Amino acid sequence: MVKMLIDGALVDTARHMDVIDPSDESVVAQVPDAGAAEVDQAVAAAKRAFPAWRDSTAQARGDALAAMARVIADNGDELAALLIQETGRPMALAQFEIAHLAQGYLNYYANLRIEPEILIEDDTRRVELHRKPLGVVAAVVPWNAPVFIACNKIAPALAAGNCIVVKTAPSTPLTTLRLGELIKDVVPAGVVNILSGGNEAGAHLVAHPDVAKVTFTGSTGTGRKIMEAASPTLKRVTLELGGNDAAIVLPDADVKAIAPAIFAFAFFNSGQVCAIIKRLYVHESLYDAMCAEIAAYASGSKLAGGRDPEAQFGPVQNKAQYDKVLDYLAGAKASGTIIAGGELPEGPGYFVPLTVVRDVAEGDVIVDEEPFGPILPIIRYSDVDDVIARANASPYALGGSIWSSDPEAAAKVALRLESGSVWVNQHCALDPAVPFPANKQSGFGVEGGIEGLYPYTALQTLNIAKAAAA
Known part of the structure; x- marks a missing residue:
């Protein structure tokens, strides 16, 4: 049985969920069914890990993301086979998600850097614009592309200096949990936490007072509920929702x-x-x-x-x-x-x-x-x-x-x-370097590109008065 990744350790729960192969409706695995207690543990671990991760160099964070991509490459066949079990999709499509999308987004953000911008520089002052990490990010992942979308959220969150708690979809947790097992020693404890669970875990995570941002991909109806849950603490929210x-x-x-x-x-x-x-x-x-x-x-x-x-x-x-x-x-x-x-x-x-x-x-x-x-x-x-x-x-x-x-x-x-x-003359031409925004009830915020990194940061201006000339 695969386990959850919390604070650098592999964790089981008393409750478990079945994973169903949709091609024949058979039970192919059981996974932990996290509740509020496990969510609290994961958020606390991410909060503890945040100061050191925030203060690490951009190069060190990029190296960790690149190492995660290499782990995926080294274990691509196993991960694709697990993805087939829980999604029923053909092998070529499973391999595309693992090898192209998941690795591609990790490698892209591994090489991005955010530098301070000089807004004004004259004889009287220098004004700088800084983008600083938020803290703990909650990522709620859908069932249709579970590994890609998990990595699509992990990569910018970590590159910006945040720590993250990923909650998998109840019906497709298997491959992403296995990824958590494989990266356990690649990133410092608490920087990446991966949970499986149902509505209890998801609701508790997005409402948690120590979560600074929620990034969600899924239905518009669930997106509305996440906005409501985030409102008491004014969490930042990125929503990539339904489309027609x-x-x-x-x-x-x-x-x-x-x-x-x-x-x-x-x-x-x-x-x-x-x-x-x-x-x-x-x-x-x-x-x-x-x-x-x-x-x-x-x-x-x-x-x-x-x-x-x-x-x-x-x-x-x-x-x-x-x-x-x-x-x-x-x-x-x-x-x-x-x-x-x-x-x-x-x-x-x-x-x-x-x-x-x-x-x-x-x-x-x-x-x-x-x-x-x-x-x-x-x-x-x-x-x-x-x-x-x-x-x-x-x-x-x-x-x-x-x-x-x-x-x-x-x-x-x-x-x-x-x-x-x-x-x-094309459609859904996704590229990690190209921003992917959402309008109307398809959500708000943006993923992809440098613009997809900015929502994982808070702006801070630094305004320095210069000494008057003698």
């Missing part, structure tokens, strides 16, 4: 050229990513052709558990989300025309076939809401101004994309979208 990303295909686009990428960006991780294509708007002149292309790709894809070497797409990760996706599937059948998928396979596992629905519009639930599963609505439009307005009418504004044979013209259209990130 629109992709707009302009009338000059080459359907056959762009269809493979649109398909990939719509069904990546079986639709379980916040910033992938959730609504595909296609000009009426290309509508039938695009529907046919996307449906053909969906119908020709292999859906299976990650242990199947031919699997291209895996199951929905947990039963609760599976039931939600089935409700959206029923809504899609009622409001539109299913042209691929739609019928559930027999046997165990939370499998939903890649489903494409056409002849839908705003007002249909499958268009207005985010299914967070493998269902793509394709929506017809005739006027560019109108489709921009329709795309922007959503309360969500995480990402969006424009597809065209003229990238420069498409870029001008893309800037009219209100989402935090906009792409041209």
Whole structure:
């Protein structure tokens, strides 16, 4: 049984939780189920470790992050295998999360430095701007990309000089806990603490008076609750929440050229990513052709558990989300025309076939809401101004994309979208060096880039009067 990392030690609890393989619904492991006591221990450990970590050099902190990345590289096969067990995803996708995303973000922040800025320098004064660490950071991680998002929060928190308590998602704790075991001796005790647990642990952590900042990735509903819990102590909060990303295909686009990428960006991780294509708007002149292309790709894809070497797409990760996706599937059948998928396979596992629905519009639930599963609505439009307005009418504004044979013209259209990130002829092109902001009810704050490091710091101005000339 894997254990939690608290204050440099591996810790078990009296209570345990089952980890379910969503590809066959079997119990593959049990992990600790932390409560308030374990949260208190982890926060106290982080608080004790903070002064020394804060006062360490940026180089030492960067070296620790680089060492964590090397541990992941050295144990990549084991971590990917564990990730397959708890997510059911294909091997290539598990390896991508471990080797590219998790390592990439750790290595990027290992090399970032924050230097004081000189704002004013004259004969009378020198004014400096400093960015100082906050203290204890609480990171609440979702189930769809558990290791990547944990590292995406650990890296800037530690680089800025903070200590961190990571709370894994209840249904995907296994790989991140194992990572905690592997890095136990890489960072000083208390600097990184990793807990598994349910709602009790999460609620206690985000409300803890010794936590200075909460960083959360997950649903908008849970984000609202975290804001409420953070308000009594005015904790800083970064929220990366739900998305209902629109992709707009302009009338000059080459359907056959762009269809493979649109398909990939719509069904990546079986639709379980916040910033992938959730609504595909296609000009009426290309509508039938695009529907046919996307449906053909969906119908020709292999859906299976990650242990199947031919699997291209895996199951929905947990039963609760599976039931939600089935409700959206029923809504899609009622409001539109299913042209691929739609019928559930027999046997165990939370499998939903890649489903494409056409002849839908705003007002249909499958268009207005985010299914967070493998269902793509394709929506017809005739006027560019109108489709921009329709795309922007959503309360969500995480990402969006424009597809065209003229990238420069498409870029001008893309800037009219209100989402935090906009792409041209691509979607969800995440990069650790590129800021990833969220707008509207998709959250606030930013991750990625030097801008993603700043929210883990507090500003301080130093204003020095110079001696008057004799």
